[in-house]
Amino acid sequence: MPFNTSQTGWRARIERRLTGAREFVDDTDPEALAVVTASMGALLTAFIGFLLASPWTAVPFGAFLLVTGYGWARHQALVARAISLAMTTVTLLTLGLIVVFIFAESIPAFRYETASVFGVSVPGAGMFTQARWDAVSDPVRYSLLPMIHGTVMVTTIATLVAAPLGVAAALFIAEIAPPRVRELVKPGIEILAGIPSIVYGFIGFTVINPWASGAFDLNGGSTYLFVGMVVGLMALPTVVSVAEDALTSVPDVMKDGSLALGATDWQSMTSITLPAAFSGVSAAVLLGVGRAIGETMAATVMLAGVPRISDPLVNVFYGYETLTSLIARGYGSANGVHESALFAAGVVLFVTVLCLSIGSQYIEARMRRRLGGAE
Amino acid sequence: SGNGGDDDDGGSEESGNTMSSGSSGPSTVTAEGSSTVYPISNKGSSYWNSNSPASDGEYWGSNDESSVAGWDQIETDMNIADYFASLYGFEPSGERSNPPFATRVALSHSGTGCEAVRDGLVDIGNSSGPITAELDISEDERDENYVDHVVGRDGQPVFVSQAIYDAGVEQLTGDQIRGIYQGDITNWSEVGGPDQEIYVVGRAEGSGTDTSFRLNMLGDADAPMDVDTRLGQNQQVQQVLQDNDNAIGYMALAFSGSGIQAIAIDFEGTVYRPDPDAENTIFDSEYPLNRDLHMYTRIDEETPEGTDKREAAFLNMFLTEFGQKTFVEDVNYITLPTSDIEAEREKLPDQA
Amino acid sequence: MSRATRTALVRDDRTLYEAVAGTAVGLSGVAFVVGLTALLGLVGIDDPVAGVGLSVALGALLLALGASVVGFGMASRFGFVDAAPQPSAGIVAAVAFTAIWGAVGAAASGAAGVGTGGRLALGAVLGGTAFAATAFPREDVGSTAPAGALAVLCGLSLLTGLIAPGWERALDGYNATLFGDTVVPAVVLFASLVTGWSAAKAYGGFGARGRNVGAYVLIYLVVGSILAVLVGLVAFVAAKGLPGLFNGFSLGGSGLVSWPFLTSGAGLTAEVAGVFPALLGTIWLVAGAVLFAVPTGVGAAVFLSEYAEQGRFTGAVEVATNGLWSTPSIVFGLFGAAFLIPRFGNQKSLIAGMLTLGFMLLPLVLITSREAILAVPDEYRDASAALGVSKWQTVRSVVLPAAIPGVTTGVILGVGRIAGETAPILLTMGGGVLPAKSAAPDVLGSFRLSASPPFVSNPSLLEATSALPYQLYALITAGLSGNIQNPQEYAWGLALTLLLVVLAFYAVGIATRYYFRRKLHQ
Amino acid sequence: MANRTDGQGVSTTAGETVEETRPEWTSYEAGGETKFAVDDLDVHYGDDHALKGVSMDIPERSVTALIGPSGCGKSTFLRCLNRMNDRIRAASVDGTVELDGEDVYQDGVDLVELRKRVGMVFQSPNPFPKSIRENVSYGPRKHGDIETGLLARLTGRAEPDREEALVERSLERAALWEEVSDRLDDNALGLSGGQQQRLCIARCLAVDPEVILMDEPASALDPIATSKIEDLIEDLAQDYTVVVVTHSMQQAARVSDQTAVFLTGGELVEYDDTEKIFENPESQRVEDYISGKFG
Amino acid sequence: MANRTDGQGVSTTAGETVEETRPEWTSYEAGGETKFAVDDLDVHYGDDHALKGVSMDIPERSVTALIGPSGCGKSTFLRCLNRMNDRIRAASVDGTVELDGEDVYQDGVDLVELRKRVGMVFQSPNPFPKSIRENVSYGPRKHGDIETGLLARLTGRAEPDREEALVERSLERAALWEEVSDRLDDNALGLSGGQQQRLCIARCLAVDPEVILMDEPASALDPIATSKIEDLIEDLAQDYTVVVVTHSMQQAARVSDQTAVFLTGGELVEYDDTEKIFENPESQRVEDYISGKFG
Numbered sequence A: 001m002p003f004n005t006s007q008t009g010w011r012a013r014i015e016r017r018l019t020g021a022r023e024f025v026d027d028t029d030p031e032a033l034a035v036v037t038a039s040m041g042a043l044l045t046a047f048i049g050f051l052l053a054s055p056w057t058a059v060p061f062g063a064f065l066l067v068t069g070y071g072w073a074r075h076q077a078l079v080a081r082a083i084s085l086a087m088t089t090v091t092l093l094t095l096g097l098i099v100v101f102i103f104a105e106s107i108p109a110f111r112y113e114t115a116s117v118f119g120v121s122v123p124g125a126g127m128f129t130q131a132r133w134d135a136v137s138d139p140v141r142y143s144l145l146p147m148i149h150g151t152v153m154v155t156t157i158a159t160l161v162a163a164p165l166g167v168a169a170a171l172f173i174a175e176i177a178p179p180r181v182r183e184l185v186k187p188g189i190e191i192l193a194g195i196p197s198i199v200y201g202f203i204g205f206t207v208i209n210p211w212a213s214g215a216f217d218l219n220g221g222s223t224y225l226f227v228g229m230v231v232g233l234m235a236l237p238t239v240v241s242v243a244e245d246a247l248t249s250v251p252d253v254m255k256d257g258s259l260a261l262g263a264t265d266w267q268s269m270t271s272i273t274l275p276a277a278f279s280g281v282s283a284a285v286l287l288g289v290g291r292a293i294g295e296t297m298a299a300t301v302m303l304a305g306v307p308r309i310s311d312p313l314v315n316v317f318y319g320y321e322t323l324t325s326l327i328a329r330g331y332g333s334a335n336g337v338h339e340s341a342l343f344a345a346g347v348v349l350f351v352t353v354l355c356l357s358i359g360s361q362y363i364e365a366r367m368r369r370r371l372g373g374a375e
Numbered sequence B: 001s002g003n004g005g006d007d008d009d010g011g012s013e014e015s016g017n018t019m020s021s022g023s024s025g026p027s028t029v030t031a032e033g034s035s036t037v038y039p040i041s042n043k044g045s046s047y048w049n050s051n052s053p054a055s056d057g058e059y060w061g062s063n064d065e066s067s068v069a070g071w072d073q074i075e076t077d078m079n080i081a082d083y084f085a086s087l088y089g090f091e092p093s094g095e096r097s098n099p100p101f102a103t104r105v106a107l108s109h110s111g112t113g114c115e116a117v118r119d120g121l122v123d124i125g126n127s128s129g130p131i132t133a134e135l136d137i138s139e140d141e142r143d144e145n146y147v148d149h150v151v152g153r154d155g156q157p158v159f160v161s162q163a164i165y166d167a168g169v170e171q172l173t174g175d176q177i178r179g180i181y182q183g184d185i186t187n188w189s190e191v192g193g194p195d196q197e198i199y200v201v202g203r204a205e206g207s208g209t210d211t212s213f214r215l216n217m218l219g220d221a222d223a224p225m226d227v228d229t230r231l232g233q234n235q236q237v238q239q240v241l242q243d244n245d246n247a248i249g250y251m252a253l254a255f256s257g258s259g260i261q262a263i264a265i266d267f268e269g270t271v272y273r274p275d276p277d278a279e280n281t282i283f284d285s286e287y288p289l290n291r292d293l294h295m296y297t298r299i300d301e302e303t304p305e306g307t308d309k310r311e312a313a314f315l316n317m318f319l320t321e322f323g324q325k326t327f328v329e330d331v332n333y334i335t336l337p338t339s340d341i342e343a344e345r346e347k348l349p350d351q352a
Numbered sequence C: 001m002s003r004a005t006r007t008a009l010v011r012d013d014r015t016l017y018e019a020v021a022g023t024a025v026g027l028s029g030v031a032f033v034v035g036l037t038a039l040l041g042l043v044g045i046d047d048p049v050a051g052v053g054l055s056v057a058l059g060a061l062l063l064a065l066g067a068s069v070v071g072f073g074m075a076s077r078f079g080f081v082d083a084a085p086q087p088s089a090g091i092v093a094a095v096a097f098t099a100i101w102g103a104v105g106a107a108a109s110g111a112a113g114v115g116t117g118g119r120l121a122l123g124a125v126l127g128g129t130a131f132a133a134t135a136f137p138r139e140d141v142g143s144t145a146p147a148g149a150l151a152v153l154c155g156l157s158l159l160t161g162l163i164a165p166g167w168e169r170a171l172d173g174y175n176a177t178l179f180g181d182t183v184v185p186a187v188v189l190f191a192s193l194v195t196g197w198s199a200a201k202a203y204g205g206f207g208a209r210g211r212n213v214g215a216y217v218l219i220y221l222v223v224g225s226i227l228a229v230l231v232g233l234v235a236f237v238a239a240k241g242l243p244g245l246f247n248g249f250s251l252g253g254s255g256l257v258s259w260p261f262l263t264s265g266a267g268l269t270a271e272v273a274g275v276f277p278a279l280l281g282t283i284w285l286v287a288g289a290v291l292f293a294v295p296t297g298v299g300a301a302v303f304l305s306e307y308a309e310q311g312r313f314t315g316a317v318e319v320a321t322n323g324l325w326s327t328p329s330i331v332f333g334l335f336g337a338a339f340l341i342p343r344f345g346n347q348k349s350l351i352a353g354m355l356t357l358g359f360m361l362l363p364l365v366l367i368t369s370r371e372a373i374l375a376v377p378d379e380y381r382d383a384s385a386a387l388g389v390s391k392w393q394t395v396r397s398v399v400l401p402a403a404i405p406g407v408t409t410g411v412i413l414g415v416g417r418i419a420g421e422t423a424p425i426l427l428t429m430g431g432g433v434l435p436a437k438s439a440a441p442d443v444l445g446s447f448r449l450s451a452s453p454p455f456v457s458n459p460s461l462l463e464a465t466s467a468l469p470y471q472l473y474a475l476i477t478a479g480l481s482g483n484i485q486n487p488q489e490y491a492w493g494l495a496l497t498l499l500l501v502v503l504a505f506y507a508v509g510i511a512t513r514y515y516f517r518r519k520l521h522q
Numbered sequence D, E: 001m002a003n004r005t006d007g008q009g010v011s012t013t014a015g016e017t018v019e020e021t022r023p024e025w026t027s028y029e030a031g032g033e034t035k036f037a038v039d040d041l042d043v044h045y046g047d048d049h050a051l052k053g054v055s056m057d058i059p060e061r062s063v064t065a066l067i068g069p070s071g072c073g074k075s076t077f078l079r080c081l082n083r084m085n086d087r088i089r090a091a092s093v094d095g096t097v098e099l100d101g102e103d104v105y106q107d108g109v110d111l112v113e114l115r116k117r118v119g120m121v122f123q124s125p126n127p128f129p130k131s132i133r134e135n136v137s138y139g140p141r142k143h144g145d146i147e148t149g150l151l152a153r154l155t156g157r158a159e160p161d162r163e164e165a166l167v168e169r170s171l172e173r174a175a176l177w178e179e180v181s182d183r184l185d186d187n188a189l190g191l192s193g194g195q196q197q198r199l200c201i202a203r204c205l206a207v208d209p210e211v212i213l214m215d216e217p218a219s220a221l222d223p224i225a226t227s228k229i230e231d232l233i234e235d236l237a238q239d240y241t242v243v244v245v246t247h248s249m250q251q252a253a254r255v256s257d258q259t260a261v262f263l264t265g266g267e268l269v270e271y272d273d274t275e276k277i278f279e280n281p282e283s284q285r286v287e288d289y290i291s292g293k294f295g
C-alpha cells in the first residue's frame, strides 16, 4: 500500500513536471526557445568534445559563444536563466568529475591490493590489512596504513591546538572583546588564514625542524608534534570564524535574558550561548579537522617522507608521512600502480573530508532548526 | 624526439618538431629530470639563453682580461647560442638574451625525466641512472627507442655530517654502508664513531642517484633499503646533512659543501678516497659508484636518428672543450676523456 | 516578598586584597611572557637576573606566587576578606586538577625510576588527592590550594636546581631527550597560567564574579598569544625577506623606481636575481581562475537563489558546494592532473593550473555570492515586482548591484587563498626553479590562429610556468643553490613576496568589506 | 486601574459564545464604479487558513481602509489584489478577484501588466539603493517607456527631457518635489523615513497605475511624516483607487471613505462607510475592537 | 473622511508653535516609598539624543506604565533602570538613577547584584532552550542559591526539594503552574507564546527581585494570552514594583496605577495618576496623543 502511494506520487510529480514543461514551452517565444536550445546544445557538445579530448572542441564552444551572444541581445531573460542553470550544473559536475576521475585512476591500485577478508577477496583491502608500503623492492606493497597513521597523528595534534584556542578566540571576538579590540583581532585572525601553507612549510623546514632536532636531540628534525602544531595554527582561523558565526547567531535576547537575571557574562556564555551554539561550534571544529587532514605543503616539506609507522604508536617525536605529503612528494615520479596508489590515497582523503563536511552541515542545519524554533 | 610545446588542446596529436611552427621560429628545447644532471644542463641552458656576445669574455668569448676555457678551439665572433645553433643551420639573432631558439630545463629526478622523454613531453630526458633501470626496459628496447648522450661523469660519494667525520668516521667499508642502509647498523659506535644513532638519509625513489646507489652499492636496482628520510633532490640532502650532526647520505659530487664531508670507502680492500690526488679515488671509473650522466633523446618517426637539429645544436655545446670545462668540471663533475667526447659527437646528426 | 537582607550594590572593603591579588595576576602574566620568550630562545634560561640565573629567579617568583595564591584562599576562608565563594570549586576545576596532579605524579615517579605500575599508583594518589582538595572544600580553598601547591612545587624544583639549565632526561623508547632549555620555560608557562587563573579568581572574590575574572584572564592570554604568534610570524618573514626583496632597489633614475627583485628573472645575466616570471605566473594563474570561477559561481548563485525552487535540488547543490569547499587542495591537484593534463597537451601547463585553481575557487565564489544575494532584502524584489518589472530585470538592475559588495569581498578573499596554494599547481603546472626572465609567460602575445582544429592555440598557456608558491617549494626541495649570489636571501625574499601578495588580497578584501559596511550604515 | 474590563462578553473569551458573522454586514455598496470585485476569496498558507470566504467590492477613486488585529489577514487580502501573494510559495488562493470585471486569477494573466495597473506601497519605505531620479524612473525604464541606455543615446532614441518631466511630475504628485528637486542624483537611502516613503509612492505613480495598495504605509514613520502621508492619501483618491491597510484606527478614521474590519481568523466581519463603522458598528466584536477592549 | 483633523494646532505641525513641557506636569508624587528616583537622565546613542533630562520618581509596589509613540525612548528609559543599556556599545548615560537611595550609575556598582534586584521581562518571550524547570531555576543556580551539580549531589549539598519548591512557587506566582506542572522537564520552547512569556516572568520571580521591568510584555501575544499577562501584572504589584512599557493605551489604562507619557524626541511630557492622564491631561500634546490625533 505505501509502495503504491509512493508510486502514484512519483507519477503525479512527473506528470506535473511534464505539464509544467509543456506550459513553459507554449508560453515562450519560439525563437527564444530555439536560441536557448541551440546554445545549450552547443555547450553540451563542447563539453563532450572536451571529455573526449577532441581537437574539434573549439568549434561547438565557439558556436555556443556566438549563439549565446545573439540570444543575450535578443532574449536576455531566458538566456540568462539558461546560462545560470548551466553554471549550476558545472558546479555539480565538478564534484561528479572529481569523484569519477580520482576513483577511476585509483582502480588499478585497489585491484593490486586485493586481499581476502574472511575468505572473500576484497579489492583494496590489502591497503588496510597490512602495513608495508614499498614501491621499489620486493614484495611491492601499497599499504596506506602508515600514512593514515601519520594523518591521524597530525590531525589529532592540530585539533588539540586549534579546537580549544579557536573556540576561546571565537568567544573572545563574539562576546568579550570591546569593539575596538574586536575590529583589530578579527581581521588579524582572518589574515592568519591568508598565510600560504608553503610559507609555514618554509619556516618549518628551515627553522623549526633544525631547532627541534637540537632541542630534543632527535634523529632528524621531522616530528608529527611540530607538523601538527603548525597545521593546527593553519586550521585555527577556520575554527575561529565558523565558531564565531555560530556564537553571534545565538539571538541577543537569549543572552540578555540571562544577564537580566543577574548571571555573569561568563555564566551566560557557558550556560546559554555555548550550549545554544554547540552544534555550530562542533561544526567549526569538524571543519577545522577537515582542513588539518587536507593540509599538504607544510607536511610535505617538514616530514621525513618514509612510509612507516612510528614506534610506539603515539610517538610524536617521529614524523614520517601523511596521505597528503605522500601524494605531493610522489606524484610525478610515480607511475603505473604506484601512481594509482597515490590516487587511492586521494580517494581516502576525499571521502574522509567529504564525510566531515556533510557531518558538519548536518549538525549546523540542526542548530538552525533549533534556534529557529526559539525565535 | 618529443614535441616542443606548441601543442593544441586536443593532445591526441604529437607534432614533431623541427622548425615547423610557422611564424614563431624553432620551438624551445625542453629538458627535464635528474637533479644530478641539472647543474650541468641548467648552466648550459642559462648560457645558451643569455646568448652572450663573443666580446663578453666572462661567459663566452674573450676580452682583454680573460677568455673562456677552450676558446682557442672556437674563435668565432658570433654570440654563443648563435654560434652553436649556426652549426646546425639556424639563423643567428645577433642579440643578447635572444637565442635562435630557447632552452628550458626542469628539475625533478631521473625517473621523471626518463618518463617525460618516453612520453614525448620533453625533448631531452636527463638521467643520472641508466634508462634501462629507471624505466625497467631491456637494452634492446633502449637502443631501439632512445639515443643516450653522455655528457659527463659523477663519482657519487657518500657523505657524513661534519661532527661524525670529526669524531673519527673518515672511512667505511662497503659492507658497513650496506649495513647502515639496510637497517642492520643503527649506531655510529658500531662503525667506530660516537655513541649516537645514525640518521640515514636517502634520495627519493625513482631518482637516478637512488637507483645507481641501489644498483652499485646494494647490488640490485630494486634492493630493499631502510632509511630515516627520503628527500627529493640532491640539494635537499646536502641541506639536511648540514642541519643534523649524525647523518649519512649519498649525493652527486657537485653537492659537496661546508658542514658535510665525503668519506673514503673500502671496497674489498681497495680504499677509494674523495681526494682526486689519492692513489684510488672516487673520480676513477673503477670506483663502483662512479656513473655516467645521461641526456636521452627519443627516436620516433620524425627523427629516426633520434636527435633533431635543435637538440643536436644544444647537446653539441656540452661536447666541446669549452662545454666540458664550463658545464662539467666547474660544477665539480668529472669530464669525459677526449675519445669519449668524439664518440658522443658521432651520435649527433651531421653539422650543416 | 522583598528581600530581608539586601546585598549592597557596591562592593568595598576589599581594596588591599584586590590590589595584592591583582599584582599576583600581573606577575603571573610577566612570568608567562618571560617563559614564552625563553622557550623561543630569545633569552637564555641561565642568563643572569639579579645575580642568579633566570631559571632560579623564575623559580622564586613561582614559589612566591604559589604561596600568595594559597594565602588568598586562606584569607577568604577564615573571613579576613569579604568574598562570595560557592560551596565548591566545581567539577570542571576538580577534573582539571586531577589530570594535572595525576600527570605530575606520573612524571615525578617516572623520573625517580619507578616502573609503570609505580607511575600509575603515584599518579592516581596525587590525582585523587587533588580531586578531593578541589572538589570538597569551599571554593576559595578548592581553587587556590591545589593551584598554589602546584606553583610551589614547580618553583621549588627550579629554585633548588632539580630542574635546571643543564638538566636532561632521555624519554625511553621515544627517541627524544628533554633538556632544561625547553622544560624550564614550559614549566614556567604552565605554572604561571595556573597561578594567574587562581589569583584572578581571588581578585574577583571567588563565586560567580571570581570565575568570570578567572576565565577572562585565561581567554585574554590565549588570544594575546595567538596574536603574538601572528605578528611574530609576519615580522619574522619580513625581517628575513626584506634584504632580498629590496636587493638592488633604488628610487629615481630612468624608470623612477627600479625594483630588480620584482622585475627581473633569475637568468645568468640578470644583475640581481628576481622573481618576475613567478610573479607574472601567479598573476596569470589568478586571472585565469577568476575568469573561470567568478562568472560560473555568480551565475550558479543567481540560479540557485532566484530561479530554483528551494528544495532537494538546491539542497544537493549546497551540500556539493560545501563539500567542494572543504575538499583538500591536493585532491584538486590530483583531479587536475587526471582530468585536465591529458586534455591540454599531456603536460603540465598554465591553463591546467588556472582551471584547477578555478575549480577550487568556484565553491567559495558560489557560497559567498549566494549569501550576498540572499542578504539582499526581499523588499527590493517585492518593490520591483510591484512595479511590474520582470524577474530577470529585477535581478539585473536591483539584486546584483546590491549584492556586489558581498560578492567582491568573497572573491577577493578567495583569490587570496588560491594565490597562495601550492599543492594543486605542483601537480598541474610545475615550472622552473630559477626561471629566467624569458620564461615569463606571455599569454596575450601568444595567441595563434591556425587552419586546422582547434583553430586557436596559445603555446604560452600550454607550457609549464612557475608561480610564487611553487617556486618557493621548488627552492626548498632543490636546496638553495644555483647561479644566484645569495640563495638564502633570495628564498626569504621570495617567501616575503608571496606573503605580501596574499596578504594584500586579504587586506583589500577586508578593507572592501569594511568600506561597504560603513557605506551601508552611513 | 482605570477602564479595566475583565475580558468577559461575547468577543474576548475564546471557545464560548462567539458571535457569528452576518453576510449583510459586509454587503456594503459604495457609490461610484466598482474597481475591484472580490468574491469568496480563500487563502491558505500551507495548512493555515489565512482568509476565509471574503467578498467585498472596492469602489473607484476613493480610499478604502482595512483594519483589524494583527494576523487577521489584512496584508494577505491586500496582496491578493495585485497577486503579490504569488511570490509566497506556500500561499494558495481560491475565489475570484475581478479588476474592472476581469478576473486577475484566470490563466494567462500577465502579472507584469497587472502590477503596472495595480501599484503597491509597502509598510517600511523600501527605495532602491540608487539615486532619487533612478528610483522614480525605474519602472518606466524597465517597461521601455523611457530609454536611457548608451545604445538609446547613440541612436537618438533617448529622451532625457521626457524622463525629467516624468520624474518631476511624479515627485510633485507625491508632495516630495520641493524637498528633493535640488538633489535628484543623491542616493535615495539618504532621505528621511517619511521622504523615503513618499519617494516610494512617487516611484509607484511614475508607472501610472490605476490602483494604489498601501500596507501600513505610515507605521514606520513619526507623527509629522505620518500626517504628510495621510494628506497625500486623501489627495491621491481624486485620481486613483487607494486601498490602505492600517493598524491605527485613528488613521483609518481620518483618511478613509469606507472601512473593512477583519478579525482574527481571517474573516471580514464588517464593511461600511467609515463613519458608520466607527460610530455605530453592527457587530459586537467590531465594537469591542474599536473601543479598545482588545487588540 | 470622518474625524479628520487637519493636523493644525499646537502639537502636530513641526517647527511652529510647539507647546513647551512644564516641569510641574512631571513632578507627580505617588503615595508610598519611592523605589527609583530618576534625576535629569540623558541618554545618547552616538549623536542621537534619545532621552532628554528625564526626572521621575517611581513608587514601590505599584504598576507604573510608560507610554508614547514609537521611538520616543520608552525602552531606553526602562533599560537604564537595570543598566541593560550597558550592553549597547553606542549608549552613553548621564544623570542619576537611584534605587532605594543608591545611585546605580556610580563606580563600583555590581551589575550582577543590581540585576538580581531589578528583574526584566522582554518584549518577545525569550525562554532558554532548556527544560521548564531549568529555566525557572536558572537564576538561583547561577547565584549559588541552589546547587544541583554532580559534586553537590556527591557531597550531599544538593537540595532537590528546595529547588522543586522554588520552581513550583515561582510558576504559581506567574499563573503558569497548573498548565505545566506535569511537564516540567519538557523543553520550554514547546510552550505557546503566552506561556513562554509567563515562564519568563516566573524565571524572573525565582531570583526574588524587588523590581520587575517589562518592555511591551504582551505585544507578541494574542488577546487571551494578553489578558492573562495583564491580570498577572496587577497581581504582582502587591509585592513588587512593576514598571511596564506598552504601546497600547488601553493596556496602560487597564493595568497601571500611574502613567508616564514620553513624546517624540525623548522627552517625558507628563507623569501622573493613570486616571488623570487618560481623562484630563495637562498637556495638549498628550491629549492629542491619547485621543488618537497622532501615533
Ligand SMILES: Nc1ncnc2c1ncn2[C@@H]1O[C@H](COP(=O)(O)OP(=O)(O)OP(=O)(O)O)[C@@H](O)[C@H]1O
Residues within 6 Å of the ligand: D045, D048, D050, D068, D069, D070, D071, D072, D073, D074, D075, D076, D077, D088, D090, D247
Ligand atoms: N508568508 C507566509 N507564510 C505563512 N503564513 C503566513 C505568511 N504570511 C502571513 N501568514 C499568516 O497568515 C495570517 C494572516 O497574515 P497577514 O500578514 O495577512 O496578517 P495582517 O492582518 O497583515 O497582520 P499584521 O497587522 O500583523 O500585519 C497570519 O496568521 C500569518 O501568520
Ligand SMILES: Nc1ncnc2c1ncn2[C@@H]1O[C@H](COP(=O)(O)OP(=O)(O)OP(=O)(O)O)[C@@H](O)[C@H]1O
Residues within 6 Å of the ligand: E045, E048, E050, E068, E069, E070, E071, E072, E073, E074, E075, E076, E077, E088, E090, E247
Ligand atoms: N541600540 C541603539 N542604537 C542606536 N540608537 C538606538 C538604539 N536603540 C534605540 N535607539 C534610538 O533611540 C531612540 C529611542 O529608542 P527606544 O527603543 O527607546 O524607543 P521606544 O520608545 O522603545 O520605541 P518602540 O515603541 O518602537 O519600542 C530611537 O530614536 C532609536 O532610534
Ligand SMILES: [Mg+2]
Residues within 6 Å of the ligand: D074, D075, D076, D215
Ligand atoms: Mg500586515
Ligand SMILES: [Mg+2]
Residues within 6 Å of the ligand: E074, E075, E076, E215
Ligand atoms: Mg521599545
Ligand SMILES: O=P([O-])([O-])[O-]
Residues within 6 Å of the ligand: B033, B034, B035, B036, B037, B108, B109, B110, B111, B127, B128, B129, B203, B206, B207, B208, B209, B210, B233, B234
Ligand atoms: O639525478 P637524480 O636527481 O635522479 O638522483
